[in-house]
Amino acid sequence: MPAGKRDHLIDTALRLFAAEGFHAVGIDRVIAEAGVAKMTLYNHFRTKDELIVAALERRAERFLAWFTHRVEAATEDPRQRLLTVFDVLAEWYRGRGPEPRRFTGCAFQNAAAEFHDPAHPAHAAANAMKRGTRGYVRGLAEAAGFDDPGAVAAWWLVLIEGATAVAHQLGERDAALTAKAAAATLLDAQAPS
Amino acid sequence: MPAGKRDHLIDTALRLFAAEGFHAVGIDRVIAEAGVAKMTLYNHFRTKDELIVAALERRAERFLAWFTHRVEAATEDPRQRLLTVFDVLAEWYRGRGPEPRRFTGCAFQNAAAEFHDPAHPAHAAANAMKRGTRGYVRGLAEAAGFDDPGAVAAWWLVLIEGATAVAHQLGERDAALTAKAAAATLLDAQAPS
DNA sequence: GGACAAATAGACAGACTTGTCTATCTATTC
DNA sequence: GAATAGATAGACAAGTCTGTCTATTTGTCC
Numbered sequence: 001m002p003a004g005k006r007d008h009l010i011d012t013a014l015r016l017f018a019a020e021g022f023h024a025v026g027i028d029r030v031i032a033e034a035g036v037a038k039m040t041l042y043n044h045f046r047t048k049d050e051l052i053v054a055a056l057e058r059r060a061e062r063f064l065a066w067f068t069h070r071v072e073a074a075t076e077d078p079r080q081r082l083l084t085v086f087d088v089l090a091e092w093y094r095g096r097g098p099e100p101r102r103f104t105g106c107a108f109q110n111a112a113a114e115f116h117d118p119a120h121p122a123h124a125a126a127n128a129m130k131r132g133t134r135g136y137v138r139g140l141a142e143a144a145g146f147d148d149p150g151a152v153a154a155w156w157l158v159l160i161e162g163a164t165a166v167a168h169q170l171g172e173r174d175a176a177l178t179a180k181a182a183a184a185t186l187l188d189a190q191a192p193s
Numbered sequence: 194m195p196a197g198k199r200d201h202l203i204d205t206a207l208r209l210f211a212a213e214g215f216h217a218v219g220i221d222r223v224i225a226e227a228g229v230a231k232m233t234l235y236n237h238f239r240t241k242d243e244l245i246v247a248a249l250e251r252r253a254e255r256f257l258a259w260f261t262h263r264v265e266a267a268t269e270d271p272r273q274r275l276l277t278v279f280d281v282l283a284e285w286y287r288g289r290g291p292e293p294r295r296f297t298g299c300a301f302q303n304a305a306a307e308f309h310d311p312a313h314p315a316h317a318a319a320n321a322m323k324r325g326t327r328g329y330v331r332g333l334a335e336a337a338g339f340d341d342p343g344a345v346a347a348w349w350l351v352l353i354e355g356a357t358a359v360a361h362q363l364g365e366r367d368a369a370l371t372a373k374a375a376a377a378t379l380l381d382a383q384a385p386s
Numbered sequence: 387g388g389a390c391a392a393a394t395a396g397a398c399a400g401a402c403t404t405g406t407c408t409a410t411c412t413a414t415t416c
Numbered sequence: 417g418a419a420t421a422g423a424t425a426g427a428c429a430a431g432t433c434t435g436t437c438t439a440t441t442t443g444t445c446c
Binding site for chain 3: 232
């Protein structure tokens with residue numbers, strides 16, 4: 001089971017990094033919690049940074065899968081889906097998101113905060129994830145027939161990031177509802193053509 | 194000049210922490226760049242955490258002073274000031290904010306990202322700063338005669354945090370204009386009573 | 387000039403960091 | 417059953433981290 005150990009390491013690292021931060025959690029913590037020898041880790045990942053990037057990639061994959069599934073299960077109407085986005089965020093803030101469940105802010109916001117250099121692979125992973133999110137919203141806005149789906153997607157990303165930051169920093173888990181109310185007002189003003 | 198060294202240490206720490214992160218910058222870096230002996234630092238601050246908190250407090254003070262001054266110098270009309278907020282953010286993202294000038298995201302978002310525990314004094318400082326920002330916006334909304342100034346302030350904080358996060362993570366310095374367009378639309382929909 | 391407070395350089399402790407290495411063990415496959 | 421690949425524990429290197437300590441020098445006020 002060569003992929004088994006690797007998978008387990010990524011999951012363990014993801015959980016620890018999310019809970020305590022990338023710098024704060026050392027390699028020794030990861031292998032201890034994973035119950036794995038140090039050489040096993042360094043056999044699968046050349047450096048800690050590589051493990052961090054693998055963890056972020058898994059997070060992006062898993063989160064987007066969960067997120068889009070929740071949005072699409074709620075309603076078929078594209079316009080409604082644009083609003084449902086914020087209900088799904090509320091679920092996430094309340095600890096009903098994908099593993100790991102405890103809400104400690106957006107892992108990608110946190111990664112960008114710890115690795116300021118845009119050239120750092122962890123920062124680049126955050127960049128890619130946010131573009132992915134915006135692209136998804138843009139697809140919803142296109143399906144809803146909006147004149148300028150790019151503008152809607154740009155607004156939505158600002159609202160999503162803002163709600164997530166407020167929920168984390170202020171511990172206000174209903175920040176998603178604040179953002180939803182703003183989003184609803186914006187949708188009414190920017191009616192589909 | 195007993196306060197001189199202390200001030201200089203706080204400024205140096207603020208600059209380094211903002212540029213590279215709180216965990217990534219060690220005490221030795223701070224004292225080397227400040228040109229100060231280690232015991233001078235530990236004479237003024239009992240621990241590194243105390244230095245971090247002092248740096249964040251100075252940042253909050255200096256940033257809010259700059260921010261409110263820029264908003265209020267632009268226009269006297271409270272409604273217009275609510276929109277000017279985003280022009281001032283754009284200045285900040287473009288490196289025309291208070292010292293230290295280089296934009297590396299919001300120091301308080303970054304602090305909350307590195308210190309997840311809400312009980313940690315650095316996280317608490319971030320919390321206080323955001324409440325201060327929201328309180329200021331609320332004052333503007335009150336002066337503009339809005340029915341529910343608290344709701345406007347909540348929306349604005351989400352837009353501000355979101356624009357700042359997008360500007361930092363995606364390097365999109367015009368995120369403030371995206372937020373401003375959304376804010377203008379919201380203001381039109383939520384006219385003063 | 388003498389006294390007192392503050393700052394200095396630098397050694398030091400003890401713990402922690404990433405990453406390497408070795409020598410042993412285990413499991414699968416031929 | 418033998419060979420091969422992967423995992424194991426743990427020592428180890430070389431450096432970093434925070435925080436303490438000492439012994440000396442500097443600057444200011446009387």
